[in-house]
Each structure stands twice: as C-alpha cells, then as structure tokens.
Amino acid sequence: MRNAWHPTDTKYGIQNTRHERPLMPTVVEPPLFFLDYDGTLAPIVDDPAAAVPHPEAPDLLRDLDAQFPLWIVTGRDLQALSSFLDRPYSAIGLHGAQEGVVGRDIHNRMSDEAAAALRRLRASVPSVDGLRVEDKARSFAVHYREARDESGARDQLKDWLADLPEVLDAIWGKKVVELRPDGLTKGTAVRRIAAQHPDHVPVYLGDDVTDEDAFAALQEMDRDAVSIKVGPGDTRADARLDGPDAVMAYLRRYV
Numbered sequence: 001m002r003n004a005w006h007p008t009d010t011k012y013g014i015q016n017t018r019h020e021r022p023l024m025p026t027v028v029e030p031p032l033f034f035l036d037y038d039g040t041l042a043p044i045v046d047d048p049a050a051a052v053p054h055p056e057a058p059d060l061l062r063d064l065d066a067q068f069p070l071w072i073v074t075g076r077d078l079q080a081l082s083s084f085l086d087r088p089y090s091a092i093g094l095h096g097a098q099e100g101v102v103g104r105d106i107h108n109r110m111s112d113e114a115a116a117a118l119r120r121l122r123a124s125v126p127s128v129d130g131l132r133v134e135d136k137a138r139s140f141a142v143h144y145r146e147a148r149d150e151s152g153a154r155d156q157l158k159d160w161l162a163d164l165p166e167v168l169d170a171i172w173g174k175k176v177v178e179l180r181p182d183g184l185t186k187g188t189a190v191r192r193i194a195a196q197h198p199d200h201v202p203v204y205l206g207d208d209v210t211d212e213d214a215f216a217a218l219q220e221m222d223r224d225a226v227s228i229k230v231g232p233g234d235t236r237a238d239a240r241l242d243g244p245d246a247v248m249a250y251l252r253r254y255v
C-alpha cells in the first residue's frame with residue numbers, strides 16, 4: 001500500500017526518496033501491474049534497437065500475466081516492442097497514445113492534426129553529428145547520447161522545438177527528446193485502465209520522466225497503489241529500485 005514500506009530491509013536496494021534509506025516496497029494483493037519496458041524490464045543500452053529484456057523477464061512476465069492483469073508501458077511504438085517480447089501482452093505505447101496487444105491489434109489514440117505536426121517536425125530535425133532519430137509509427141524520438149557535444153546538441157534541439165505546436169508535447173528524458181501528442185500520457189492511460197480493475201491494487205514500475213505522469217495519476221486516485229521509481233533521479237514515486245536486477249527480485253515475490 002502507499003507509503004507502507006519496511007525501513008529495515010536492504011535486500012532489494014530500494015530507497016525512499018525523502019529519507020534516502022534502503023526500503024522494500026510492499027507486495028500487494030491482488031496486483032494490477034504496469035511495467036515500463038526500457039530501463040525497467042530491459043537494461044538501458046546505447047542502441048534502442050538492441051534493448052533486449054533482462055534474462056529473467058520473459059519467464060517472470062509469462063508467470064505474472066497468467067495470474068494478474070498486466071500491462072507493458074512504453075514510449076516506443078508497440079510494433080517495435082514485438083521484437084523483444086514473445087507473447088501478446090496488453091500494452092500502452094507511445095507514452096499513452098497507443099493501446100493494444102503486443103504483436104497484434106494496436107489502437108492509435110492520436111488526432112490527425114497531431115500526426116501532421118509530427119510529420120512536419122520529423123522533416124526538420126537539426127543536422128547535428130551523433131543525433132539518432134528513432135522512428136515510431138506515428139511519432140519519433142531524437143537521441144543525443146552519442147553526440148560528441150551533448151550539451152550543444154541539446155541546445156540545438158531546444159531551439160528546434162521552441163515553437164512547438166499546441167497539439168504536441170516535447171518530453172525530455174535520458175539524453176533523448178520525444179515528440180508526442182498533447183494530452184495523452186502514461187497517466188491518462190493508467191487512469192483509464194485502473195478504473196477497469198477496481199478490486200486490484202495498481203503497481204507501477206518505471207524509470208523515466210514520462211513515468212512521473214503515471215505516478216501522479218495513481219497518487220491522485222482515491223485507492224491504494226504502489227509507485228516505484230527505477231534508478232536515480234527526482235521522482236514523486238513512493239519507493240525506488242536500483243535497476244532491472246532489483247525489479248526482477250521484486251516481481252519474483254509475486255510468483
């Protein structure tokens with residue numbers, strides 16, 4: 001339950017952000033899982049196309065999915081996720097702009113106006129050495145992790161996005177900026193799905209800035225929920241796990 005952590009257990013390397021003490025999140029029953037992909041189920045790698053799941057993830061996901069409602073959450077296009085996940089999991093893609101089943105039906109929730117604005121921006125990405133554009137079906141991200149001058153690259157991207165159309169949001173993450181439709185977030189998706197499971201306890205694990213929308217959505221709901229930030233960085237989540245190894249250790253407690 002929210003804020004119900006055990007302050008003495010260090011086994012899973014979880015830290016409360018306010019007290020910076022190792023804490024372990026509660027195991028709740030019955031859980032409704034929302035699991036971010038990159039950085040949570042899969043270690044962060046330089047090439048997004050090479051982000052294979054943690055070795056324990058495929059078996060764990062299969063076992064959890066057989067027992068509990070489970071959603072994979074990602075900023076990626078769900079089509080791209082099907083190369084990493086071997087089963088038709090329910091999933092939220094493009095930070096909430098997509099909903100569907102990995103490798104099967106995918107529903108886009110984006111307006112035509114937002115899609116057109118994304119196409120215009122995609123055609124005008126600044127030409128900077130080391131930038132990598134990750135194309136998604138109706139969205140894209142620009143990674144500057146491999147730019148020689150990272151802060152210079154970031155500044156150029158900020159200039160490029162200075163007059164962003166109102167129908168879009170620019171989301172700055174870990175050495176990446178992602179362009180997505182305005183008003184559709186991981187938070188709106190989580191709110192909608194959680195409402196369909198009133199007798200379950202939402203458990204959300206995520207590592208990136210877009211996961212904060214989901215943490216906020218869960219905390220604004222009048223129900224028990226567990227929000228867990230994976231890795232370092234400011235967060236409004238209730239607890240923290242060090243990385244995918246600690247995520248696997250926590251999820252194993254449900255099987």
Ligand SMILES: [Mg+2]
Nearest residue numbers: 036038039208
């Ligand atoms: Mg992530």
